[in-house]
Amino acid sequence: MSHIAHIQLDDANLPPPTPEIEQERRVAMFDLMEENSFILPQRDDRVVPPGPYNVALSIRDKRLVFVVMTEHGETAAEFHLSLSPFRQVVKDYFAICKSYFDAVKTAAPGQIETIDMARRGIHNEGARVLQERLEGKVEVDDATARRLFTLVCVLHFGG
Numbered sequence: 001m002s003h004i005a006h007i008q009l010d011d012a013n014l015p016p017p018t019p020e021i022e023q024e025r026r027v028a029m030f031d032l033m034e035e036n037s038f039i040l041p042q043r044d045d046r047v048v049p050p051g052p053y054n055v056a057l058s059i060r061d062k063r064l065v066f067v068v069m070t071e072h073g074e075t076a077a078e079f080h081l082s083l084s085p086f087r088q089v090v091k092d093y094f095a096i097c098k099s100y101f102d103a104v105k106t107a108a109p110g111q112i113e114t115i116d117m118a119r120r121g122i123h124n125e126g127a128r129v130l131q132e133r134l135e136g137k138v139e140v141d142d143a144t145a146r147r148l149f150t151l152v153c154v155l156h157f158g159g
Helices: 019-034 084-106 109-134 142-158
Strands: 004-009 053-060 063-070 075-082
Touching: 004 019, 004 142, 019 084, 019 142, 053 142, 075 084, 075 109, 084 109, 084 142, 109 142
Parallel strands: 004 053
Antiparallel strands: 053 063, 063 075
């Protein structure tokens, strides 16, 4: 099965993340490397190099950029996505995450669970938007889309 063998975030020009954002990033990257599905579909008459792939994820000129390379360093694909469709869901996700992190410190378990359910719902929405934007470029399963959305949020945090 095609998958991501290595992922690199280009966050060199971003402000330092908060401890919570850094933790989200570490968990998403670990989970992504443990299990993911990343399939480049056949397009036109071009040969699609088989995976596994090395993926570089960045934000350039207000666009989300995926650079996909084979393990041998050959370019397999590159695509640029507008960030506009992500703006609201990323904003909502950061707001609910802040509420969640604040609640964990002082709220009752029932309140924390309610906020966490809302957080998961917004996260699922972000993953769905990402899958829609990737349609025709790369096929990812729901879990991979969720983990990639977390990384998009990490990049968006500084952008």
